[in-house]
Amino acid sequence: MARGGQGLARVAVVVRAGAAPLWWAGVFAAGVGVVPPGVTGRRIGVLAGAALFILAAGAVAYTRRRRYADLAHAAARASKHDVLQDRAVSVRTWRRGHRWWLLLAFVLALGSSFAVPAAGGMLLAGTGTGLRLKAAWLGRRERAEDTLLWVRVDWLDRRGGRPAGKPVKAYRGTGIAAGDAAPGGARRRSAVLV
Structure with missing residues (x-):
């Protein structure tokens, strides 16, 4: 980076990056997982799930x-030489780096259905939901403090x-308008001009 600038990725985007793949993999694994009766039976499996x-x-x-709160409280202002990473790049980088873990988690959730139907898939979906909730909490904090939080890519x-x-x-x-992601890491909706 020129003049000491750093590549920065949005904290909430990185947290949120795993939410969708974990949720959908969990929903699919749970849906398929209710087909075999398993060792415990479907009712116990779904309740446990x-x-x-x-x-x-x-x-x-x-x-x-x-x-997260301690790091956010001590956040320094980004330099004008820092390079803000696009939301899509941050999400793609995280998902590529974790693709084998996501696949392994899906296979384990699907395989566990033969013992406890749907429970593994629901656990996976719960993990994705937790990541979405954490990103939403970060978004509320960013709005309250009027500051978007970024972390160095390296x-x-x-x-x-x-x-x-x-x-x-x-x-x-940075200011609340920086980058292409809204507070909480969601895609920023562009204003409609009339």
Whole structure:
């Protein structure tokens, strides 16, 4: 990067990147998973899956919130030489880096249906829901503080791309209009001109 600038990716986008593939893989695995009666039977499998869905969503949504809050509180202003990564690039990079983990999780969820029908798929879907809830929490925080949170791309490349992992030393902040993603990491809706 020229003049000491860094490549920056949106924190909420990276958190949200795994939500859709985990959700859809979980829904598909749960749907297919109710076909075999399994060891426990369908009713017990679905009830266990519903409990796992709620537990996974809550655990993922609330895990490491304090770390995110501490990094957000200490965020420095981004330099004019920093390069803001597009939302699509951040999502694609995260999904490519985790594709084998996502496939393994799907296969395990599908395979577990022969023991406890639908439970593995519902656990996977709950994990995706938890990531979406965490991204929404980050979005509310960004709106309240009127600052979008960014993390250095080179820190994301280490240890699986976790935006609050040990390699991440600090976040950077920009104005609310920067980049192509809205607060919370969703695609920014363009205003319709009349």
